[in-house]
Amino acid sequence: MANDKLRVFGKYFPVFLNYGFSLLVQRIQALIHRYTWKNLPSSQNVVVIGGSFAGITLARRLAESLPSGYKVVLIEKNSHFNYTFNFPRYSVVPEREQRAFIPYTGIMANTPKGIFEQVQDVAVGVREGDVVELASGRKIPFAYLAIATGVTQSPPAKLLAREKADACGELRALQTRIQDASRIAIVGAGAVGVQMAGDIKSFYPEKSVLLIHSRQQLMSSFGVRLHEYVLGKLQTMGIDIMLGERPELPRTAAWEGGELTFKGVKDEQFDLIIPCTGQTPNSSIIEQFCPTAVSSKTKRILVNPTLQLKSDVKTNAQIHNIFSLGDVAETGGPKMARAGMIQADVVQENILALINGRKLKTYKPMSIEGSLKLSLGMDEHVMYVKHEDGDEFLYGGKSSNVDLEVEKAWKMFGGDMETNKAS
Ligand SMILES: Cc1cc2nc3c(=O)[nH]c(=O)nc-3n(C[C@H](O)[C@H](O)[C@H](O)COP(=O)(O)OP(=O)(O)OC[C@H]3O[C@@H](n4cnc5c(N)ncnc54)[C@H](O)[C@@H]3O)c2cc1C
Incomplete structure (x- = not known):
């Protein structure tokens, strides 16, 4: 895997170099434009x-x-x-x-x-x-x-609220539902479902977490190497995984408990069902x-x-x-x-x-x-990219930043995360 880090750098070095150069040109042009636009x-x-x-x-x-x-x-x-x-x-x-x-x-x-x-x-x-x-x-x-x-x-992939205060309220409502639940089912193992499962289990190890996916491959729009890596990591964390199942979701409002019906095993009751499917x-x-x-x-x-x-x-x-x-x-x-x-x-x-x-x-x-950085619980992540020729690059790493480096996005936006203000 360490080898993959080097291989990915070698493969994409000309792309990174080209991108860096065009960013530099853009900055110079933007500076000139600032003083010439009327x-x-x-x-x-x-x-x-x-x-x-x-x-x-x-x-x-x-x-x-x-x-x-x-x-x-x-x-x-x-x-x-x-x-x-x-x-x-x-x-x-x-x-x-x-x-x-x-x-x-x-x-x-x-x-x-x-x-x-x-x-x-x-x-x-x-x-x-x-x-x-x-x-x-x-x-x-x-x-x-x-x-x-x-x-x-x-939600939680996207939120319904348009104002910040209400959007924060939506996330807080789910935090409370998760805190109160002992048996949690997450339906859909794309990026959102996998991250939710990893985070719930690593921040609340005592809770039982089941991740359900309709296909045989987790993160199905990516390659099989990512599936195998993520499956291994989630299982080591103690997350139960069910593949090839598409249970009907309760018709009630999101984030309720209820029973899920499976074709392969007997029906099961959960305190909380979090749908992470469809767009x-x-x-x-x-x-x-x-x-x-x-x-x-x-x-x-x-x-x-x-x-x-x-x-x-x-x-x-x-x-x-x-x-x-x-x-x-x-x-x-x-x-x-x-x-x-x-x-x-x-x-x-x-x-x-x-x-x-x-x-x-x-x-x-x-x-x-199409490269992806996916967090796998509190302190791990995986980087993944599949090249045009089918070659897959994958390497894992440790993460210590609870905020998943959101401060970089604030900086890009000319904002200061600590004061919650933009310049
Ligand atoms: C958990 C998670 C992890 C991800 N990780 C990665 C990653 O590592 N790397 C990566 O490259 N991508 C990642 N993605 C995918 C990435 O978030 C999406 O590809 C990206 O958000 C798409 O951007 P967009 O601007 O096309 O659309 P969107 O992000 O969907 O935004 C559309 C915008 O349009 C606005 N809008 C919609 N309709 C209207 C309207 N009628 N009038 C006014 N405004 C409107 C919405 O409010 C929104 O702000 C991740 C996604 C998730 C959920």
Whole structure:
């Protein structure tokens, strides 16, 4: 495994080098842009819907690079950036949940004044005449639009509340349910289910935890090596695992106790059942405007390799000024934060190319975008990536940071985690 650390470094060194160099160039360009962009009264809007990993990266890159005559409008329903990576951990460990909500106010600190507007609202649809309609009734015209609305998942993967205080309340409610339960079933062994199981068992070793998965392989969208490693670790921790079972979930509100019916073994009673299954792409805002741009199979937004909206699957015709990226889009890339952030660079470059009459860039997914760092209980994690040629890289490590390094995200957002304020 130590060997894998070296192998992964060797394999991806040119990619890291290239990425580091383009970051340096971006910083220099952003500095020059800060002093050259002019706030013109007739500025046209470049609208980004969704302020998570993909959307916020795009909004920031645009605010660092749009020419005078254009500005960025970010529409996001949540009051704070939801750092979802830590939701499983903060559903278990009390009194830290507020750290998963990062103020948006610091992220544009180094961009020209007037280039960025943030609107906390829900986008309900795109309308003829290049307008986005919001739940409040406000209509925002756009010259270019990027949709990065991600997916909806049941809590705790994503939360229902839009305000930080209520969202913290949701996580605290689950903490209490976990504290009060002795027998806990987690249904669904993707990243969220595996992290929840590991965290509950390591912070509360006396509780009985059963992790149930419908397939024979844990984390089924990754490779078999990850399955074997995670299975071994969870079993060593004393977590029971049931594979190939899809019990019907109770119809009551989430996080109740109840009986689960299995085909392989007898029915069992639990004090708490936590569903960690399924996700629905948030593509409805485009459904009325361009129904052919939504996949009937996956409900994801269809895009061409330039990430422009595909309006006709047969001819690959596209709507030139609307883009989609991140988990909501059928990009061919992995459904991971890192992939959405790489796609943000492509969309930013293509919007600039359209403004300046240049050739557009295409998005070619790279295996490194699908790399995963997964916590396995309180003090262990595993790094995993599967290369295009099928080669799997995996290495485990020790973790001592209860907050799973969320402070790095705060820093990226120009915020201070300890004071809970953005600069
Ligand atoms: C526990 C966990 C661990 C993970 N670990 C990793 C990892 O190690 N590495 C990795 O790369 N990825 C990881 N992921 C996956 C990663 O979180 C997702 O791929 C990423 O969040 C997708 O980002 P996105 O911006 O496309 O969409 P989302 O994160 O789904 O965000 C969409 C945004 O759009 C907003 N929105 C939606 N609809 C509207 C609307 N109509 N109007 C206004 N706003 C709207 C939402 O409020 C949200 O802020 C992990 C996920 C989880 C849950």
